[in-house]
Amino acid sequence: MAFFQLSPRRRRGAVFLAALINAIILSGCLGSEAMPSEEEDSYPTSSLTGVVGAVEFDGGYISLGSGATVIDLYLDPLCPYCKIFEADSGQLLFDEVDDGRATLRIHPVALLDRLSVGTNYSTRAAASIVDVAASHPFALPGYLSAVFANQPAENTPGLSDQELVSIAGQLNVSLSDATTLRTYQAWVRDITAEALQGPLPTSEALALTAVPTTIVNGHLYSGNSDDAEHFAQFYQASLTQ
Template sequence: MSRSARRSVRTVTALAVGALALAAMTSCAPAAPAPAVTPTTATSSPAVLPSGQKGAAHFDEGYLQLGDGPKTVDLYVDPICPYCKKFESLSGPLLFSAVEQGEATLRLHPLAFLDRLSAGTAYSTRAASYLTAVAVEHPDHLQAFFQQLFDQQPAENTAGLSDAQLDDLARAAGIPSPEDLDPNAYAGWIAQRTQLAAQGPLPTTTQIPRISHVPVVMVDGDVFGGNSGDTADFAAFYASR
């Protein structure tokens, strides 16, 4: 089966698994909590999903890891969310520097709340799955691809980037032969993690019951209460933990 054929089958499966009550989810923070999600039959009996640790992907815990410093930062994002891009562009350099200096462990939680804002192409799922594939196969390029994904973020209510364009971003991040990646092997995992985040409880904090908007960032379990553009406030928050 060709890569494009695998993509079609797995994306449809992931969307069935992730047929959640996510219409209430927003792309901005802060936002009102979304209603609890009741698992469907499909979510109760999902296809076999990846488990354990592969590369930088920690499947059972639900994150992609950068660094191994003593301070733990959890960042919940959706690839098409413009406020996630704002946070990445303004506060990302602080976090990436902390990782590089051995000060922090950055745990990326890619979610697909906003598939409905990509004109039927499930861009959030596709991009988050691609990010996961990079974490598995090319962990040394995870940060570079994550940055490319937000630097070249498409607008909401467009079709998003094509699969070929995601390959181009991977090449720009230094990944050889990105066409050999099979990102949609992880689409079901993205759907599962999105539903678990929306339902709660969260394994990363007790301060909020679930993820009701993106981005959400936590430092050692403490949730940052500011907005994506509050760069100085976030830097002070990070330093105080």
């Protein structure tokens, strides 16, 4: 039986490629060009503007706190690395907000609708996060954590709308009616397309390529999502740069 063998040069190239892929996998979920879904035509045109609760519709983010340090955090509810980052480093960011040192701008994007077998889970869950931020800003940290704690697996239908309502209910908040949520879904799709096209505001990144993406005072975090110690060091360094 013949076995294919790589030449030393090609073997080194393969090892480098494998290492690069491994680094990307550990860092986050890769984005892709926005692709029309079967339901795209049914989304209303987003004309949301102004500020409602904690949502800055014109800026494209949810804003928490008013501290001098500005943190931009791009998350997709279906991304398992976003879940890891929220669990390991999310408390650091919320503590900075609570202590008056930081402004946290959460960008709830939907890069992974293609991995929810036609239900557009990323968009629906992101819209529910927007809804809570608009109507119940005080409950947003708890709801965000609960959504990630109940994160479905990729390539499944994800949580149903009723299950998202139930998660909100456990925090004593309610989601809006279907019409309002679909308006938020359209807004999520708009800000996702804008982020993928770029440039991202006040950052070293030209466009969004993966989630989670974290930018502190304009500096892009390029480490792994599961390395909380490295992120904390990056965060402290960004305060003085």
